[in-house]
Amino acid sequence: MAGRFSNWVKSSWLLSVLLLMLPLHAAAAELSGTFVRGGRDFVVVLQILPAGDGKIVGRLRTASFDAKGVKHLFDRPVSGAASGDSFIGKLEGNWDNGGTVAISGSLSGGTLNVSAANGLNVSLRRGEEQDFNRIVELLANKSNATQQENAQRESAKKTENAINATVSRIKALRFDIGLFANAEPRTVEAKAITAEQYRGLTQQIRDKVDQLEQITQPGLESVSKRYALQADMSRAETATLRVASEVFDAQKNFETQAAKLSSGIGEAQRACGSPGVTQALRQEWALLPASSSAFEQINKGVGDSYRILRDARQKAKVEQQELRKRTSAFMTQYQYRR
Known part of the structure; x- marks a missing residue:
């Protein structure tokens, strides 16, 4: 209003x-x-x-x-x-x-x-009317030129930002490779020491089975001894699984990091091959091969070590399965002898 x-x-x-x-x-x-x-x-x-x-x-x-x-x-x-x-x-x-x-x-x-x-x-x-139209056309052309210049500047800025981001990623990648090369050999070495328990735990189970197979006499005392030996074997098997789980988790973490770093190296190689490479990017790229080579060596060495640990786990698993079968066969025969 x-x-x-x-x-x-x-x-x-x-x-x-x-x-x-x-x-x-x-x-x-x-x-x-x-x-x-x-x-x-x-x-x-x-x-x-x-x-x-x-x-x-x-x-x-x-x-x-x-x-x-x-x-x-x-x-x-x-x-x-x-x-x-x-x-x-x-x-x-x-x-x-x-x-x-x-x-x-x-x-x-x-x-x-x-x-x-x-x-x-x-x-x-x-x-005149045409003066107005002519100036409008001139302003439109000027505006189009300005828009093109702005677009070119924006494109150049995006390219510059992308290259700077690539430089930062390569720096971070080399740093991560350094951490990887320092930490992973120590980790797999520690897990190898842990995995040595496979042999000892398997031997414990074997000793318990040997003891179990000696208890053939009837009576409640014999039944109690059999169940006690079975409980000891179960604890040894559980300990074996715990060791295997620790090794598996460490290996999984290693493989995840290795895959991420490998992908990062590939992306960096592609980025350095694209147009508009700056001096800063060339400098970072010149340092990358040494880091990449170190990564490949560590990746292979640690990967081989985990494969050895995996084979050790598989061997312990097979041996413990055989001992479990011996236990099951014995208990089937003697568990009701009271």
Whole structure:
């Protein structure tokens, strides 16, 4: 409601001024014609025609291009009254596009100074419709060129950022390879010491089976001894599984890290073969082969060690399965001898 009231006040004020200026018939002819002004990123054209009894009608158009190259157009009919070298009137509109806007102008030395309530404040010179169109085309071409330059700069920046990211990844990769080469041989050595328990635990089970097979006499005491020996064998088997689990987890971690580092080396090789390689990237790339070679050696050596531990686990598993079968066969024969 406040907006409509404001618009009504503007319209009433304009009407009062126009009524006062109605007798000034000849002034409108002095202001008639086309006036144009182009700027760095905009162009304005105002066309004014006399409408009799000092009145004028016309059309105001503007075209501008924002920083992103988007074209913005403004096109409104003009109506009002002239007095001497000046006019006052309104830009017609509706509430969807901002409503009616007051506009005024004065002609001095061939320059028409125009201002409007929407913020327009520009000095225009006499020209033609084609002048406006020509400037619009020039601005559009300039805008396209600017957009292309911006796109090229953005593309170059993205390339630079990608190369810098590759440099950082290679640095991190070499650091990770260093950690890998230092830690993994120690880990597999520790697990090899742990895996030596396979032999001892299997021997414990074998000793218990030998003892079990000696208890053939009936009686509750014999039954109790048999079950006690079975419990000892079960604890040894559980200990074997725990050792195997520790070795398996260590091997899984090793293989995961090795796969990640191998993939990183491959990505670095592909990145260094792409266009736009910088000096910083060349320097990092020159250091990578030594790290890559160290990785390959550690990967093979530690991998072979884990395969040996896997074979040791499989051997212990087979031996313990055979001992379990012996135990089962004996208990089937003697467990009910009380």
